[in-house]
Amino acid sequence: MLEFKQVSKSFRDGNQMIQAVKPTDLKIIQGELIAIVGPSGSGKSTFLTMAGALQRPTSGIFTSITKIYQYYLKNSYLK
Numbered sequence: 001m002l003e004f005k006q007v008s009k010s011f012r013d014g015n016q017m018i019q020a021v022k023p024t025d026l027k028i029i030q031g032e033l034i035a036i037v038g039p040s041g042s043g044k045s046t047f048l049t050m051a052g053a054l055q056r057p058t059s060g061i062f063t064s065i066t067k068i069y070q071y072y073l074k075n076s077y078l079k
Helices: 046-049
Strands: 002-015 016-028 059-064 067-071
Touching: 002 046, 016 046, 016 067, 046 059
Parallel strands: none
Antiparallel strands: 002 016, 002 059, 059 067
């Protein structure tokens, strides 16, 4: 099972914050087939690197089979 609860990812580019993945809820159960589609720059690769635990989300709760990862906003400029 893979579950995202309000998972998001933001990056800083100079003085600007770029929200690569908006707060997202998603639950995928074992054996389920899904497709991640969208235009270039919509956050597909960022989403997949978080789903594979290769990159930490900025905020939210990410559950993968038996592990639970929790990330909270630490900086007020991300709120």
